Amino acid sequence: MSRPLHPTFPSHRSLSEALRAVRSREEQETLLGDEEQADPDGCLRGDGGPRPIFVPDPHSGLPIYMTIHRIRRVILASIDDPYTTDQLKEPRMNILIVKPIVDRLYDPDDVSIIYCLLVNRVQFLREQSFQAHHQTVNITRANLCELVASKMLRRYDEEHSGRPGLLLLANILVGGFEPFQNCPSEVARENRHALAWSLQSRGGYEGKLTSLEIAIISESKYFLSGSACQKVVDAVYRGRIVYTPNSFIDILPDHYKHKPIALYDPRKAPLLNQYRLIVPRSRNIIEVCQFIILLVLYYICMTNRDHTQFTGYEICFTVYAAGWVLDEFASMLEHGWHVHTQNLWSFLDITFVVIYTLYLIIRLHGYATNNLEEGRQALDVLSIAAPILLPRLAFNLMPENMLFISLRAMMADFTALSLIAVWCFGGFLLAMKWLSMGNSSVGLGDAPDPLTISKWMLWIWFGLDGTGIQEAPSFHAILGPVLMVTYAFLGNTLFLTVLVSILSNTFSKIAADATAEIQFRRAVLTFEGVKSDALFAYRPPFNILALIILLPLKFMVSPRWFHKVNVAAVRVLNAPILLAISLYERRRLWKSKKRAPSSLMKHGKASFFNFSSFNVHGDLQAVFDTDPPQSVIDQIEEEDEIEDAILENSFAAAANKDISREISPATGTQRRRRFSSVWQG
Template identity: 80%
Template sequence: MNPRMLNASHRSLSDALRAVRSREEQETLLGDEEQADPDGCLRPNGRPAQVFVPNPHAELPVYTTIHRIRRVVLASIDDPYTMDQLKEPRMNILIVKPLVDRLYDPDDVSIIYCLLVNRVQFLREQSFQAHHQTVNVTRANLCELIAMKMLRRYDEDNEGRPGLLILSNILVAGFEPFQKAPQAVCEANRHTLWAMQKRGGYEGKLTSLEIAIISESKMFLSSSACQKVVDAVYRGRVVYTPTSFIDIIPDHYKHKNISLYDPRKAPLLNQYRLIVPRTRNIVEVCQFFLLLVLYCLCMANRDHTQFTAYEICFTVYAGGWVLDEFASMLEHGWHVHTQNLWSFLDITFVIIYSCYLVVRFHGWIVDNLEEGRQALDVLSIAAPILLPRLAFNLMPENMLFISLRAMMADFTALTLIAVWCFGGFLLAMKWLSIGNKDVDFENSPDPITISKWMLWIWFGLDGTGIQEAPSFHVVLGPCLMVAYAFLGNTLFLTVLVSILSNTFSKIAADATAEIQFRRAVLTFEGVKSDAIFAYRPPFNILALLILLPLKFCLTPRWFHKVNITAVRVLNAPLLAAITLYERRSLWKNSKQKPMGPAKRSRFSFFDFSTFSVHGDIQAVFDEDPPQSLIDKIEEEDELEDAILENSFAAQAQREMSPASGNGMGRRRRRFSSVWQG
């Protein structure tokens, strides 16, 4: 290894401090000289404000880059490797780093997207090419690893707030796989589903963040550069107009470019702040809490003979909540929506509420009191869904809930397989009882009774099925029941415990990546483009009934005016509170410390921290050190950096000298020649 590589690998203290200052600058308050449009979005380089910003990345050769990356990855990997093996220094120097250097282009922000698209393709190919299965998984992992390292290089090469904007364009700017493809290729292969709603050139666009979510690139999403953008989008420091598959109430008159947001230059009632993920998450928790309160009041005052006021309020509000959930499914598709931590609970409640609504209204129309009672009974089973869902909302990063979601999926799949397989025992015992001449056909156990006996044996509750087994057949009946007891109660439960334990171990082993993956999903789903999300339930039902017909009667400009006027009127107190809060806390003051508690106020007459045994630990960071002390520290650090660089160079010369012992120098020279070749 040559001295240049050793010096490049050595990161001086000055470089580390420069990176820290860059991160602090990305969170500090925007300057007063910055120019912004009327919505508070900063305009780069003083450009004039535009109502509809054209796609700034329309000329990037995405189609060519996708196939170029595929050819390079196919030529680089012929054997299966694990992710840990790809991270080893030897593989990093021989394969990963040369590919990063070869593909990196500081002027092309679509390379990360193209890498993740190739990862999705390799994962898809491994499902039907068994003889290349492990190799394709390795190629997919290599694409994710290269994307992570390349994103880190973009972060290192671009400092401050301009660097944050570049990273945001890489992750949340929209691209399409057939961009800049030959015309013949586009006409033959491109899907036409996106033509259902026109978006002024943004049809069919997908973001790198969305591709990373659907491919479950958890290592990429947990990287520091990616989480920096995710946090900025989640807090609303970086804003953009998202793209979606289908909008129930489309309002695409305006399209904002990816930009920084200055709340001091935005209007007091800015309706676009309702799609900020942090704000939307808080509002959704409040909406669900109100839904839970109305549900409890409805069930506590239930009356199947008539609609009570509580039931009417719950039915209308829950209808708006279900409409919001349905719009979320359409926003980014089923695959992305089901990655949400509590999506399976929401879908279950939607099914229960739909069944209740159908039975309840049918019983009311035909004046059947029994159906009204059954409808409320169906609604009562939603309680085990709604109460845990609130806990999921309040503790979304709890490892118990994250692992519980994954284990529920495994448990459901294994249970369905077991029911399917054990259905043969049910048929065999029923047919044995029919063929038993000592038992009348009318007195033979029905399938429901046999299933109940089998279920009791399955969970070890009762042995009635084994006692009644001779009634099916003297010899074959007990044999079948005992065999089922061994397979169901012993083998199945053992396999189930093993699978669930393995699932929990995998999640707990990489808890940080799992938490940050869920955080990325929550952030991506929180940015909405559909105008219906600006209306709180049950006003979204009125918006659907009123605004959707107006969409076909008004021009895009006037429909946009009507829409934002209605949103601002209905959400005026909330929008004012959001603006006042963000003007104080969205960006940090340049004199404010990026970490740790706030400084003590000079007007505070009583400070409890002074009575703490460890109060001095906090006090030493409350005030900046004198400038003379900072200059002295910098001089000593620069001297130590120079000493370290000289020691690294001397060590490299010793390692490369022919006289170095045990042949280490020769091996390093051979390795260096392979690298240079």
């Protein structure tokens, strides 16, 4: 049965409904009651019964393969012409295209629709890079998938409130799905290579990806900046929602247990809960502390450097940095290169890994061969890590600063443009070298070498010195100055002008949508913070010992005993950290239900300690400290209903007038026929 083409114009939401929506978001912190049934690890029981140790996939029966191709068919039939993102968000396009697709695809019992939409977005973005003649159309289709996914997620949020609504959103965003799930047998046989991408057995969770991960790799910033998505991201970041994540490769896998997506009650969990080490907020704080230790050891090592021998400071730094590099390497394998490089400071980490690896190879080779000069060169290589480590700490402490967010994007543009310029200007270098070789007035041994010519060109490039122009006649009396002046115009004037224009455009784009950029980085930080590899539970340099000892042990004992040994080792090595996390979360992770303050607390002795009352403008804050009485709320809602009726009639009339004005009868009939064929199909 086909759905109506033109849905009724959505009624204007009253202020009281908007206020209730705001309060529902604020009440997310109070979803935990006093009497809750929880498992021994703190996960709340949805049905009140105990869960198995390894929970099977609750979404294994969803027809994801069919849904992906169904959505692709609908999107292809809906968009034939290119539109910008702003045009897709206009009310006319919302009524004609976006809203009917949302109504058609929305299913409260299917949590994989958002995943399938984002998978189609990735495919359309891939197609636009190979089909230049359909480039703008495929970009429009990709943007439509993101827009429909965002509106559908908001609809899930509006129609499901409280704890069930939060868990539903969490299952949509962080639940694992596989694109070939429940596909026909002949399709599975033809795509065996794609289905067997993971070598590690995960009890039915092999190859599962989340909607949040697909949104990150497709850079769906509009989708990730939505309030419904950020609600789940914030809950996962703070550890209110827990689940067992999927990973690409685990160096030290421990898949004995698999927890479902559930709320976490720290009061019912053990005091030393090793799973809290991979909560994104806790892990972020721990990583900052680890990096500060690395920076301090690096400073002590370099200030007490001795190339003739390994000092105690250098040994401490080398061992700790090796553990830190191992942690970074495991992070790359956890979610893949594409997701890891979306991190704000990933390029700094990768640069330090390269510098440290070069230092260690040269240093060990020099020590083995007793070559003091190689030891000196190794420490010199390590000294260039200082411009990497100090800014990295600033990136950690101010991850939402627009300067750092834009700096990452501008560095990528600057590197790409510089490589292109070096490639193009290499012809000038060859020409000048060959001219100097053919100049009879200059001896073959007196001709400047390519390194000297490159130095002169670099000085001209940055406007530091004009030696190259002065020496140009030594290449050739006429062609030498012509080449050098032409290079100066192209390099110092044209290239730098283009470079400044590109970087300014990049910064303006990021600054224009600063909120979406910041929330996108939050989502990346949250997704990367949830780890499944057991190696992340060990702090450097103990992760090196865990790799050496526990990895061979895994092949000698059963999964149950390996899990017991792993848990015991983690709790012993991280006991102070786990104790601090547990005590903090039992007080601050959830807030108690709001209670109206008594008159004694308002006007009695407690008001003496309210220092805001001594402020001249303290009443501006005090008016919001307590909720208004019910009589005031009833009066506000009564007035809003009258105004909403007037606004609804005016908006409906304006919308119908704009639609009839913008769409001709022929165009409207053609689009109606196309939509009717899609819906009935």
